[in-house]
Amino acid sequence: MSIINIALTGLNANRAGLDVTAQNVANVNTPGYSRQQAMYAAIGPGSPLANSAGGGVEVTSIRRVSDAFVVKQTWATQSQASYSSRYLSNMSQLESVMGADxxxxxxxxxxxxxxxxxxxxxxxxxxxxxxxxxxxxxxxxxxxxxxxxxYSQHKDLSDQRTAAVELSNSLLVNVADVNKRIVEMSATSGNPSHLLDERDALIGQLSELMSIKTNMQPDGSMQVTLASGQPLVIGDQASQLKAVPDPADPYLADMEIDFVGQRFPINGDIGGELGAITDYQVDTxxxxxxxxxxxxxxxxxxxxxxxxxxxxxxxxxxxxxxxxxxxxxxxxxxxxxxxxxxxxxxxxxxxxxxxxxxxxxxxxxxxxxxxxxxxxxxxxAFTSMVGDTAIKARQVSSDAKAADNLNSQAIAVKENLSSVNSDEEAANLMVFANAYQANMKVISTANNLFDTVLAMF
CATH class of the missing domain: 1.20.120 (Four Helix Bundle (Hemerythrin (Met), subunit A))
Structure with a gap:
């Protein structure tokens, strides 16, 4: 009977909705988790008869609730906030030194x-x-x-650069690996939501170290470049960032990208923590x-x-x-x-x-x-140096607060869109549970009708 088949599609569809809601509730406190939604579509009539209502409902996909523009804004403001924070930390140290008797x-x-x-x-x-x-x-x-x-701070900054370069290279390799897994899962019609969250988190960490641009590819992979255009990740291939010591000063370095044997110098501002380190050394x-x-x-x-x-x-x-x-x-x-x-x-x-x-x-x-x-x-001259340090420290502090506020606003927008709302999920549980029960009732009613028909013979 078509009524039973229709009700069975409703059972399956609403069970999928319950599964998605359960997954959201389970990850309500998971950092970087983007909530999911089951997307439904009506199944058309199985015959051309005018009195055929249709074939029920199906889950067409599991949607990951995210907005690429909002995520990119988060990364961009994160780079600036990280830059300002690192510069402020260095300036505060210098101001403390200059002010000591x-x-x-x-x-x-x-x-x-x-x-x-x-x-x-x-x-x-x-x-x-x-x-x-x-x-x-x-x-x-x-x-x-x-x-x-x-001199000591200059050397410390060089050590910080080395650590940041090592972390950057590790993140680039991980992004490339996740790209590969996303492409493979998408090719088999799987749900790569958890991998997309993982990739966003990795690129978010990378954006703290440098300013980046991203471009989604048709196969589901994400291309990552520096803001100035040098390649960082293309498909499952990752670049290696290198800091080449300055011959005149071993604690200064020229940055370059090595991508599959090709070398790309970084002549502009790299942004993020790496940019702040170099700019502070050179400019201050x-x-x-x-x-x-x-x-x-x-x-x-x-x-x-x-x-x-x-x-x-x-x-x-x-x-x-x-x-x-x-x-x-x-x-x-x-x-x-x-x-x-x-x-x-x-x-x-x-x-x-x-x-x-x-x-x-x-x-x-x-x-x-x-x-x-x-x-x-x-x-x-020394008094002027002390004064300049104080003025610059105040300006950098103001810039850092502004950048942090912008980043906080961007994060809030992203979380309002993508994070799990416990009240909303509780309501969804009731909706899907009631719909599931209703479809069970339809099946029960269909069975009663069928039994009544059989009893007539």
């Missing part, structure tokens, strides 16, 4: 000039001369520790270290040159108090073995004469060429 170059200069002023009262005093040497030594240590802090950290080197060289040379115009207490020509390695001035700056009596504070060696000492004191107001700050006194 033990690293304050201006404070060290003030202490040295105070010692020079004290010595001007009695320039031949051995203790006062020793105080000058001691404060000069303390100043060099401030330069050293600040420079080493820059290295310029600051260059400015610090300029200050160390300018001050040490000016001080030594001034001493060279005088004589010490023994009548000998003035010798330098500071020494440094030209390849890394601020980190190598130190005092020489000059003894107190060897400080040439007088132009003629007379114990009471302090004309050279006066010239040394005058260096506090002398201007020097410092990269990024023009002609400026050493103390003002």
């Amino acid at each position: 033990s690293f304050n170059i201006s404070m060290g200069l003030d202490n040295l000039y105070a010692a020079l002023n004290d010595a001007s009262v009695k320039p031949e005093s051995a203790p006062l001369r020793q105080q000058i040497i001691s404060e000069a030594d303390a100043l060099t240590r401030r330069f050293n520790t600040l420079s080493e802090s820059y 950290l290295l310029p600051f270290r260059k400015s610090l080197d300029d200050m160390a060289v300018a001050f040490a040379d000016a001080f030594n040159n001034t001493l060279a115009t005088g004589q010490d207490l023994n009548g000998n020509a003035g010798q330098p108090l500071f020494a440094y390695d030209p390849t890394s001035p601020s980190s190598s700056l130190k005092i020489t073995n000059l003894q107190p009596e060897e400080l040439a504070l007088s132009s003629d060696g007379t114990p009471g004469n302090s004309d050279v000492l006066t010239s040394l004191i005058g260096l506090s107001n002398q201007t020097f060429a410092v990269t990024g700050y023009g002609n400026i006194s050493i103390s003002d």
